[in-house]
Amino acid sequence: MNIYIAKSKIQHQNSSIKITGSKSESNRLLLLQALYPQIKIENVSNSDDSKLMQKALASKDALIDIHHAGTAMRFLTAYFSIQENREVTITGSSRMKERPIKILVEALKTLGADITYLDNDGFPPLKIVGKKLIKSKVKLEANVSSQYISALLLIASKLENGLELTLEGNITSVPYIKMTLSLLDSIGIETSFIGNIITVKPGIKPIEPQTLVVESDWSSASYFYSLIAMSDVGTKITIASYKEASLQGDSVLATIYKSFGVSTNYSNQSITLQKTDAIDSKTLIELDLKNAPDIAQTIAVTAFGLGIECYMIGLHTLKIKETDRLVALKTELEKLGANISITDATLHVKPSSIIKADITIATYNDHRMAMAFAPLGLKTSIMIENADVVSKSYPQFWEDFRTIGFNLK
């Protein structure tokens, strides 16, 4: 399904958009609930990735297909490693078979896990024979993906002696590691993160029955920040349910988008985004996104839409996500008339004043390509190819854009 966005305007300034729970928090809590069924979760994400996670955890099958869900792939690899007397093959989409998992698999094997690569060394599909893991100390490279670290931490309290993880090199996507530790702490599992060493105590104390409410997804909110940044001064929109003390690193959007003239007001568990200042075309925005890689696409498109210069570093993880997001951004933004340069970890949007009309944007099976380019509908008419990819994280994305006045065909 392609969607054509005829040049649009935000019509319903006072509409309130409700986004469901964070995909990252949901996938962690779903795994913890499988380990500790006394936990209840509210506002679970309705994303494909969280539904796949739920389905995989409930499945008794010997073959689990996780499609494009990277977090689920990594978390379930750890989970099935400790399911005694169970053997599973875990596979995914063709892109999943290109997304590296060796660092996690080697760490699990060091702890005693029985995992075999069924196709290419270091990549899914994997055969996992569940076992009791006796060892408790492991070192791993921390600059490739934090998901490997979170995966180990999530099962750690079920290991006989807990876990002591030594992180080597520069640690990437740190807020996601802290999110995992906070969720463990909140259910009653003892953890510490000092220097480059994380420890998780074995679960000796019983975990109390409790209900955890997932905060809505900040990465999904990024597309509304982009919309407001490209709107006329005074335009505002309210989205729920958010809080100022978020576990999600992408809540840094509230700070980042001040530079794009957008203010954020927190009230009644909602955020109201308002365009307060017009942006000078000579503005240069410089950002290090190693802690918030999922909002890089949104920000690159906002800068292009406003015609301003933006230089982003810390993007080394983008090459191994749903697609090579650096190459995809360069290719698609340049079709619209942008001047972009990239390296393996940076992206530079040069200032420009032209936005071509009626260009078709390829999305490369990447939800964030579709959603990041959609706000440009305020500036020009644009076609988004395979627009249903959004369901990976935000199934009602197009409905919500229609609600605020977008003209979609």
Ligand SMILES: O=C(O)C1=C[C@@H](OP(=O)(O)O)[C@@H](O)[C@H](O)C1
């Ligand atoms: O743990 C998580 O929930 C995630 C961690 C990040 O991955 P990396 O650590 O691989 O950057 C992020 O990009 C992904 O969307 C979700």
Ligand SMILES: C=C(OP(=O)(O)O)C(=O)O
């Ligand atoms: C990178 C992402 O997800 P995952 O790694 O879980 O596939 C994402 O949602 O942007």
